[in-house]
Amino acid sequence: MRPNPHHRREAAAAAALHALSRRGFLKVGLGFSAALACTALLPELAGCSSAAPAPHAGMSFLRPDDVALFRALLPAIVTELGEAQPPRRAALEHDALRNIDATCAAMGAGAQAELRKLFGLLAGMPLRWALTGMRRDWSAATPAQVQAFLARWRASRLATLNAGAVVLVKLASVGYYVLPAAWAGSGYPGPNAAVYQALHA
Template sequence: MRPHSHHRRAVPDAEALHALTRRGFLKVGLGFSAALACTALVPSLAGCSSADSAPHPGMSFLRTDDVALFRALLPAIVTELAEAPPPRQALLAHDALRNIDATCAAMGAGAQAELRKLFGLLATMPLRWALTGIRQDWTGATPAQVQTFLARWRASRLATLNAGAVVLVKLASVGYYVLPAAWAGSGYPGPNAAIYQALHA
């Protein structure tokens, strides 16, 4: 089953974003911690400069590698985004990334630490290649490659990989479907116009 096949049912509202910040949502587990710790065995991978640790320009939590990851994830998970004309796709992806960043920034320190472990694994080429089958940078990954890796994680016997796939898909899909511009594609008619206007006045 394609990873994005059931995400059209996502409810694009602030409540869905808030649900991702609840205590206990991210339980990626010790498997990711142990795998990430293995990078210390390779000197060239162990160090991170201050630039590497700084958020991407315009972001509060996501780093440049994380932005590249979600730019690859979004069209692989959201069908209508992949099919949109390039200018519209770029605009929607930009806005979705800002939502994803805001969600991550709103999480507690524990959840953020688990996210950082997961993103760190996926930013490190040897581990990314071993765990996802994707050797090149995320900027060169195709939607088909990303879908294959997500399906592999969802079908894995390792709970940590299952959890990682769920986190990535939920962050990407909710980040996209909370956008008013995405509501038509999701089949969501949008909130009551008067209430929406009052809340966003």
């Protein structure tokens, strides 16, 4: 019996949620809330518009700007994805984005609020430029530019930026590496077939 794709996505979301909900992992709220407060006069940055953007088509949590962010993050974090041929890369990217979205959607309201603050700060100029050095849209970012931004956050003396980088990297990497199609590239032989089928029958 072939594993049910729906069960596979649920397993991916559960694995990612477990990795992202360890003690202290999402404590990014205070720093990002302060940054958002500094943009109170710019509704598009502060998230104070009359209606919040709807999720991206086919997604439950990720908005179009969030999808653009993770499309830039994925090849920068998962180098083998950036090296894949276009058709395979597109398929893997699509499935990884679905996993990331499922993980975010499965989180509690508090964690989702912290993620929304983080994603909101990275969505538009000029705050994105100030925090990441990225002047252009995420769709125009190169893997090298994204890697430089993540390295900057990881090396920052601000714990808030350190935590933000960890969250982004974990979401992208876990969303990708739980894909069965990605196991060979990571050296993982895959779960025991009998056990996998018993759990996902």
